[in-house]
Amino acid sequence: MTPAPDHIRLMHDGPSGVEAIEARFAAHAYDLHRHDDWLVGVTEQGVQDFHCRGAHRRSTPGRVILIEPGEAHDGQAGAAGGFAYRMLYLPQAWLRAALADAPGGDPGFAATLCDDPALGGAIRAACLALAQPEERLGRDLALDAVLGWLRPHLGRPSRGGAAGRNTRLARRARERLEDDPASDPGADGLARAAGAADRFQLARAFRAAYGTSPHAYLVQVRLLRARRLLAEGLRPALVAAECGFADQSHLGRRFRRAYGLTPAAYRALCTGVPDRGPGMA
Numbered sequence: 429m430t431p432a433p434d435h436i437r438l439m440h441d442g443p444s445g446v447e448a449i450e451a452r453f454a455a456h457a458y459d460l461h462r463h464d465d466w467l468v469g470v471t472e473q474g475v476q477d478f479h480c481r482g483a484h485r486r487s488t489p490g491r492v493i494l495i496e497p498g499e500a501h502d503g504q505a506g507a508a509g510g511f512a513y514r515m516l517y518l519p520q521a522w523l524r525a526a527l528a529d530a531p532g533g534d535p536g537f538a539a540t541l542c543d544d545p546a547l548g549g550a551i552r553a554a555c556l557a558l559a560q561p562e563e564r565l566g567r568d569l570a571l572d573a574v575l576g577w578l579r580p581h582l583g584r585p586s587r588g589g590a591a592g593r594n595t596r597l598a599r600r601a602r603e604r605l606e607d608d609p610a611s612d613p614g615a616d617g618l619a620r621a622a623g624a625a626d627r628f629q630l631a632r633a634f635r636a637a638y639g640t641s642p643h644a645y646l647v648q649v650r651l652l653r654a655r656r657l658l659a660e661g662l663r664p665a666l667v668a669a670e671c672g673f674a675d676q677s678h679l680g681r682r683f684r685r686a687y688g689l690t691p692a693a694y695r696a697l698c699t700g701v702p703d704r705g706p707g708m709a
Contacts, residue, residue: 445521471513565614595633654668654691
């Protein structure tokens, strides 16, 4: 079989500075190089060969690659057919701020390769979130999940949940989301509005109070509002803008996953007026 063509896709998250790469290579090889960021990746297909810390490494599907800032490494296919991988580039300032709660010296990775399915899944989910018009809260949640699974590899304990129940914080955040569901405050902005010490404290309090994350709650609030507007006859494109979805396609994906039919089909069922022409979704 002819191997799939090489391709690379780069995504950038402005507020955090995190970058994500999805790549497949059959013939390309990286020369020895370094990065200023923390590299956290997962091999998706094939064998990923590279040198790092003075040794030859081979990463197979599902294995996690951890490279510190300034560590020299290269990269090439280790078997016929090439390899595919996803990688997050975590800025040092972002990681340092996220670990500010944990005492200790400079963080560091104990190993360059590891088997950690939970961390690999979190890396994959974060790359997908950065590649789509997700809500700011959704991207923050995906990056926080990576950080949570990454902490043991950095020699930092997991954040405790003992002080998670704080119904006042949770209620303030819920009211903020319900009062203005079209806005996208992000996890840090929502935490400030609720009076929480940081987004992690708010996440624990919100889950303890409502059994879900602020992001999942926001999506549900937006979908309920979208249902009401569609039932009143508003077109899907206008509903998407009114409810804070990135565009009509974003509304369509969320709506179908939640209710099993498109916004246009739901509108037609409620009003008896079908949508026609370009933009039907």
